[in-house]
Amino acid sequence: MVADIPAPPMRGSEAPRPPAWHKPPPPTVTGPAGPLTVARIDGYMDGLETELRRHVHGVGIVIARQGNNIDVVVQNTRLFAADGGVNGDDVLEPLAAVLRGYVHTTVQVEGFTDTAGKPEQNLAVSQKRAQRIADALAHEGVPGNRLSVQGFGETRLRVATGDDKNEPRNRRIEFLIKAKPG
Numbered sequence: 001m002v003a004d005i006p007a008p009p010m011r012g013s014e015a016p017r018p019p020a021w022h023k024p025p026p027p028t029v030t031g032p033a034g035p036l037t038v039a040r041i042d043g044y045m046d047g048l049e050t051e052l053r054r055h056v057h058g059v060g061i062v063i064a065r066q067g068n069n070i071d072v073v074v075q076n077t078r079l080f081a082a083d084g085g086v087n088g089d090d091v092l093e094p095l096a097a098v099l100r101g102y103v104h105t106t107v108q109v110e111g112f113t114d115t116a117g118k119p120e121q122n123l124a125v126s127q128k129r130a131q132r133i134a135d136a137l138a139h140e141g142v143p144g145n146r147l148s149v150q151g152f153g154e155t156r157l158r159v160a161t162g163d164d165k166n167e168p169r170n171r172r173i174e175f176l177i178k179a180k181p182g
Helices: 038-055 089-101 119-139
Strands: 061-066 069-075 105-112 147-151 172-179
Touching: 038 061, 038 069, 038 089, 038 172, 089 119, 105 119, 119 147, 119 172
Parallel strands: 105 147
Antiparallel strands: 061 069, 069 172, 105 172
């Protein structure tokens, strides 16, 4: 009688491969592991800032640090199509990849408009845009419990203008990233 002999395990080159049409996931950036203590916040945020500058850059993007908070400012033209749809994969995918690796942070997604239009409409538009970008980050794997959303409308202008002025530099999304020890 011949005993059943199990098949040998597959080696890496023999393992099934995904179909040719399969899109590989975006690059994963992994930050420091383990709990974040108050004493380690500076170094943690230094690493985050370095990764952001390495992976999230280009025209219309500014990364600024104030103490241990990092602000990433992105012009709306980098995030939204002309019809208003989200069209910022080249910014959002690398941003999400970095944020997924730095789990001890919170991200406030803030929306801003220019002064063209009525203030109450601008406030609603800024809130809606910020929410759409936060949803896109969540879709890219950033946990929703780390995200918050705030629309500011035409307040806190980057370029001072009078009323009813079309100023593209004021139409933006800002990501305020803060350390969350624990």
